[in-house]
């Protein structure tokens with residue numbers, strides 16, 4: 001299949017059938033690049049509004065994206081300090097889910113090992129809130145709770161995105177927090193130090209921005225809790 005079959009004023013692609021609706025026609029939104037240097041476009045299917053990286057990442061690209069450097073060394077992905085903070089967020093998620101289930105239960109946190117929003121080529125589908133609620137209803141689930149403020153994801157997402165705009169490689173700060181020296185070695189220790197200082201010094205400002213975003217229901221992360229109907 002041709003990879004780039006342009007239609008509609010050259011702004012649409014006709015590739016990669018959607019995993020949900022099987023449609024192929026999608027609108028090009030903007031170009032992006034993975035940390036491995038592969039180029040993608042971010043497209044939106046015209047039929048169902050799902051957003052995805054096009055062309056779809058190959059099995060080889062995904063294999064590289066999930067190599068040992070993704071998971072980190074040993075039991076921990078990040079430094080102990082960051083893992084402690086992340087554990088606090090994970091426990092918060094478990095507590096929120098726990099309000100909707102009867103004890104004794106165990107909550108299993110699956111998926112999304114990264115902070116990062118777009119994170120090409122790892123994130124394959126992005127579905128809008130209204131579309132997800134509608135799709136879940138088809139499966140018999142109703143929305144019980146919705147949050148737009150994620151202090152775990154959104155302030156850092158702002159900060160890393162800004163750094164990506166000015167640095168030659170994306171996600172250098174994030175990879176440095178994972179001690180991924182192979183990826184960050186092109187950046188001097190001084191550059192990494194400056195990025196970490198930027199992260200710490202401006203964090204409060206981006207918390208404020210994230211709170212404003214959340215009040216407008218425009219945050220980069222939406223947390224939803226669904227309940228099975230009649231359960």
Ligand SMILES: [Zn+2]
Nearest residue numbers: 018020021048
């Ligand atoms: Zn679709």
